[in-house]
Amino acid sequence: MTIGPELVDTHALCARCGVEYGTAPLPDKCVLCADEREWVPRSGQEWTTVGELAGHRVEVGELEPGLIGLAAQPAVGIGQTAKLVRTEAGNVLFDVPPFIDHATVEALTGLGGIAAVIASHPHMYGVQSLYSRAFDDAPILVARADLDFLPLRVPAVQLWETAHDVVPGVWVEQVGGHFPGSTVARYTAPDGKGVLLAGDAVFPNDDGQSVSFMRSYPNLIPLSAAVVRRLADQVTGLEIDRLYNNFRARVPERAGEVVELSARRYIEWVSGTHDHRT
Numbered sequence: 523m524t525i526g527p528e529l530v531d532t533h534a535l536c537a538r539c540g541v542e543y544g545t546a547p548l549p550d551k552c553v554l555c556a557d558e559r560e561w562v563p564r565s566g567q568e569w570t571t572v573g574e575l576a577g578h579r580v581e582v583g584e585l586e587p588g589l590i591g592l593a594a595q596p597a598v599g600i601g602q603t604a605k606l607v608r609t610e611a612g613n614v615l616f617d618v619p620p621f622i623d624h625a626t627v628e629a630l631t632g633l634g635g636i637a638a639v640i641a642s643h644p645h646m647y648g649v650q651s652l653y654s655r656a657f658d659d660a661p662i663l664v665a666r667a668d669l670d671f672l673p674l675r676v677p678a679v680q681l682w683e684t685a686h687d688v689v690p691g692v693w694v695e696q697v698g699g700h701f702p703g704s705t706v707a708r709y710t711a712p713d714g715k716g717v718l719l720a721g722d723a724v725f726p727n728d729d730g731q732s733v734s735f736m737r738s739y740p741n742l743i744p745l746s747a748a749v750v751r752r753l754a755d756q757v758t759g760l761e762i763d764r765l766y767n768n769f770r771a772r773v774p775e776r777a778g779e780v781v782e783l784s785a786r787r788y789i790e791w792v793s794g795t796h797d798h799r800t
Contacts, residue, residue: 529652531573532573533573533649534548535570535648536567536568536569536599537569538562538567538584538599539554539598540594540599540602540621541620541644541648542650542673542674542775544674552673553671554644554645555567559670559700559740559743560738560740561562561643561741568645572622572649575594578621578622579623579793580592580593580595580623580629582630586717588609588709588711589607589714589717589766590605591603591605592604592605592615592626599648600620601647602617603769603770604616604617604619604646604648605719606633607692607709609690609709611690611691612635612689613634613635613636614618614636614638614707615636615653616640617648617768619622619648622652627657628694629655636653636654636656636660638660638663638688639661639662639678640694640707642768645722646792647674648673651674654676659677660708661680662678662680663688665681665696665702665705667696667698667703669793671701682781692707692709693708693760694707695756697757699723699724699745699749700723700754704721705723706724708759715764717766718777719766720757720766721768722736723757724767725767725771730771730779731773733753733780734784735749735750735784735785750785754785757781758782760778763777764777765780
């Protein structure tokens with residue numbers, strides 16, 4: 523690790539969402555949890571540090587060939603499973619755990635390190651500055667549209683808007699919906715099929731055969747029919763077979779078809795087509 527333990531130990535994050543704030547004076551409330559998409563606990567805002575989380579670990583394991591999952595155990599914050607896309611051109615960390623330690627860095631080093639860090643949306647920033655620092659200040663790509671929700675701004679941050687390859691073969695673009703800058707990443711797996719990392723923008727249901735779309739999942743705030751139509755059109759145009767969210771849920775096959783059918787169902791219901799059934 524190229525960052526000293528004194529920095530890691532005092533690195534502050536919101537205990538509710540797991541997003542980093544660093545060592546600067548902390549605000550009264552986390553900007554992310556005070557937003558309508560999340561919530562501040564009734565007991566009030568709580569903070570923690572990476573040092574106070576000692577005893578946690580990051581579980582690192584293969585989800586499928588070329589794709590690694592990383593999740594803090596016991597869970598920290600929202601409890602996301604970050605994804606490491608492994609390519610010959612470099613590895614991309616998509617979404618970020620809210621915890622890091624020497625064992626995590628060693629495991630990632632053994633997998634080829636990190637060439638770039640990018641979160642699907644602000645709730646997934648985790649301790650991204652520490653992962654960047656641990657790997658030679660790897661660039662942290664942040665959607666310009668979501669800049670107001672970035673609590674810690676470090677030199678490695680690079681703002682972006684236009685869809686592009688983060689490294690050759692790993693395509694990212696902003697689809698909006700959950701956040702204005704909500705981002706998906708698409709790559710071709712070793713079996714030749716397209717895989718989409720969708721964060722919260724497209725959320726697989728438990729059956730793995732349908733998905734949903736929400737502005738807020740904790741507070742159950744829906745998106746409009748027009749936004750879901752736009753989002754689905756953009757995603758289905760990426761030619762995908764499999765889709766993962768920012769936890770461990772996935773659509774294991776025919777993901778483009780599943781997104782389209784689910785979008786139609788969603789749009790019909792929020793548009794009133796089935797009101798006579800209610």
